[in-house]
Amino acid sequence: MKPMKRNEPAAQRGTQAQRAKAPRPDDRSAGDHAAPAPAAASPSAPMLTSTAAPGGYPAVRLRRPRQAGWSRRLVAETRLTPDDLIWPLIVMSGKGREPISSMPGVDRLSVDECVRAAEQAMALGIPALALFPFTPASERTEDGAMALSPDNVVNQAARAIRRAGLDIGVIADVALDTYTSHGHDGLLDGDRILNDETIAVLVRQSLAQAEAGVDVIAPSDMMDGRVGAIRRGLEANGFQNTQIMSYAAKYASAFYAPYRDAVGSSAALRGDKRTYQMDPANSDEALREVALDIAEGADMVMVKPGTFYLDIVRRVHDTFAMPTYAYQVSGEYAMMMAAAERGWLDGDRIMMESLIAFKRAGAAGILSYFAPRAARMLGRGA
Numbered sequence: 001m002k003p004m005k006r007n008e009p010a011a012q013r014g015t016q017a018q019r020a021k022a023p024r025p026d027d028r029s030a031g032d033h034a035a036p037a038p039a040a041a042s043p044s045a046p047m048l049t050s051t052a053a054p055g056g057y058p059a060v061r062l063r064r065p066r067q068a069g070w071s072r073r074l075v076a077e078t079r080l081t082p083d084d085l086i087w088p089l090i091v092m093s094g095k096g097r098e099p100i101s102s103m104p105g106v107d108r109l110s111v112d113e114c115v116r117a118a119e120q121a122m123a124l125g126i127p128a129l130a131l132f133p134f135t136p137a138s139e140r141t142e143d144g145a146m147a148l149s150p151d152n153v154v155n156q157a158a159r160a161i162r163r164a165g166l167d168i169g170v171i172a173d174v175a176l177d178t179y180t181s182h183g184h185d186g187l188l189d190g191d192r193i194l195n196d197e198t199i200a201v202l203v204r205q206s207l208a209q210a211e212a213g214v215d216v217i218a219p220s221d222m223m224d225g226r227v228g229a230i231r232r233g234l235e236a237n238g239f240q241n242t243q244i245m246s247y248a249a250k251y252a253s254a255f256y257a258p259y260r261d262a263v264g265s266s267a268a269l270r271g272d273k274r275t276y277q278m279d280p281a282n283s284d285e286a287l288r289e290v291a292l293d294i295a296e297g298a299d300m301v302m303v304k305p306g307t308f309y310l311d312i313v314r315r316v317h318d319t320f321a322m323p324t325y326a327y328q329v330s331g332e333y334a335m336m337m338a339a340a341e342r343g344w345l346d347g348d349r350i351m352m353e354s355l356i357a358f359k360r361a362g363a364a365g366i367l368s369y370f371a372p373r374a375a376r377m378l379g380r381g382a
């Protein structure tokens with residue numbers, strides 16, 4: 001590195017450098033459409049607005065604002081608040097709660113317990129819950145018919161939360177995997193997922209949920225055209241105000257494994273979901289998926305999984321300026337919990353760091369199993 005000349009202030013050096021490069025008056029008439037040169041570039045005007053950082057250090061020291069907590073708060077570009085969090089709940093029939101071995105700290109909840117969780121979420125300032133059903137193998141069928149039942153556990157929980165009169169958003173997953181004996185999100189013909197036949201069922205599943213008081217329908221199945229069909233179904237049945245949060249860019253990911261355990265799909269699932277969920281190698285394709293869902297009537301779009309797909313969150317947010325959500329999925333949660341349990345990583349700190357990363361990438365909100373724990377920490381001023 002070249003040593004700096006001691007008695008030459010950085011600002012002045014910059015001025016000279018800029019002056020040497022400043023256009024001469026006749027340069028400006030080079031073309032009819034040439035924009036007038038900014039005042040600062042004029043040789044006679046003082047260089048007050050130069051964006052160049054001539055010389056940089058020591059005039060520029062990015063550590064200065066980092067020296068105190070108040071100053072770090074003042075310059076923080078993004079912030080995480082409980083308003084950013086959506087809490088996924090796994091609903092089961094019966095009473096009480098049941099631990100999920102691959103997701104320490106997360107339990108399956110009975111309908112009663114879901115209402116209690118909703119009250120807790122309210123107290124913590126969490127704006128919405130996302131409901132998923134646990135269905136034991138004995139109650140699963142080839143066609144996943146229970147998805148349509150007004151009395152399945154998700155619809156029961158939605159009704160119970162509505163009855164409790166809580167001002168909290170209820171989001172429900174639309175897909176068949178939690179009800180089918182084969183664990184796939186759609187209807188099967190042999191090994192083939194039937195797109196259009198599945199859509200017809202998903203529309204009915206959505207209507208049953210809207211009827212039960214679900215505020216936001218969240219199709220996670222990745223069938224082509226399902227958002228449009230669900231939107232038309234809602235409009236035709238008096239649910240004009242029901243929102244759709246589409247799992248627009250959902251990837252075929254190995255990070256869903258603990259969730260499949262949680263909802264009872266692990267043993268059921270035959271094969272993988274690569275004929276409908278996206279290839280992790282693709283990014284442009286995610287924009288096409290999102291564009292279609294928006295055109296079909298989605299109010300909000302989601303990218304899933306989260307942490308390893310933050311580039312997609314950023315592209316989607318910047319391209320569409322839509323409320324963009326990210327799902328920090330079960331495997332991301334499990335991974336962090338496992339490392340924290342072993343004392344390899346600091347659980348609270350990786351939780352908060354992982355969540356602010358979503359905000360930095362442009363997410364409007366995050367579905368996360370950490371939601372109540374993070375909201376509690378934020379409430380304590382973390």
Ligand code: PBG
Binds near residue numbers: 176257260331
């Ligand atoms: C399926 C669905 C999945 C998740 C939400 N909805 C799993 C899958 O696609 O196999 C995953 C959630 C998580 O891993 O936390 N419709």
